[in-house]
Amino acid sequence: MAFPATGMFVQTWIKSLKASSGFDTPLNLCTNGAFGVYNGCSLYTNSVTTDLTTNVDDIFTAGQFFSNEISGAGYSTTGYLFPSQTFAHTSGGVVSLTSTTNPNWTGSTLSNVQGCVYWCPTLVSTVTTYSGILAYNFGTAVSTVSGTLTIQLASSTIFTIDLIP
């Protein structure tokens, strides 16, 4: 297998939406700076082997994403931290997670970047954890040389949920 097809982390969403979830608090999709940690976007190689149906509570502690996060000049573990995000109804029953800034890494030299994970912090047994929300497959390996890698969000939108399809 390789970096999974673009999709949501199933167990994370089940935990968040169920009354008796594995999280002490809901996903902090719209609360930046919770527990002193912002929501973020991290980068991965194509060596990730998971289909997103089973995932660990913390993608920076164990599992396939932990093992295959990229490294290189201009990139730090956990990746880009969003200064702000908005999770709100936009129109027609569609709820969107948006950001006014695009994830970017300046002065970077990176190679074989196949995709990214959007994550947010939550609490599991009172311990801050980093839960994967969405894995996005770029569709091609990406590289930079002492340059800027930018993930251009379409209409500032990371994902949408159509609650009135």
Add this chain to the structure above:
Amino acid sequence: MNEFQKRIGVGETHYGLGRTKPTRQRIVVAEEGLRKGQTGVVYTDHSDGRMDAKVITAPVKAFGKN
């Protein structure tokens, strides 16, 4: 050829300083995923050797068909 022509080097190789284009862009099409067959990455190659990459993404529709 007259003296003036000889003096200015008519017929000889001349080297001039010119301004080259500082950057060029190239597009890589996505081979898979939500933007398969569409622009996946726009690279900017700089004359000093730097290379930028802009990944073009689509908003993901959770709980629906993308």
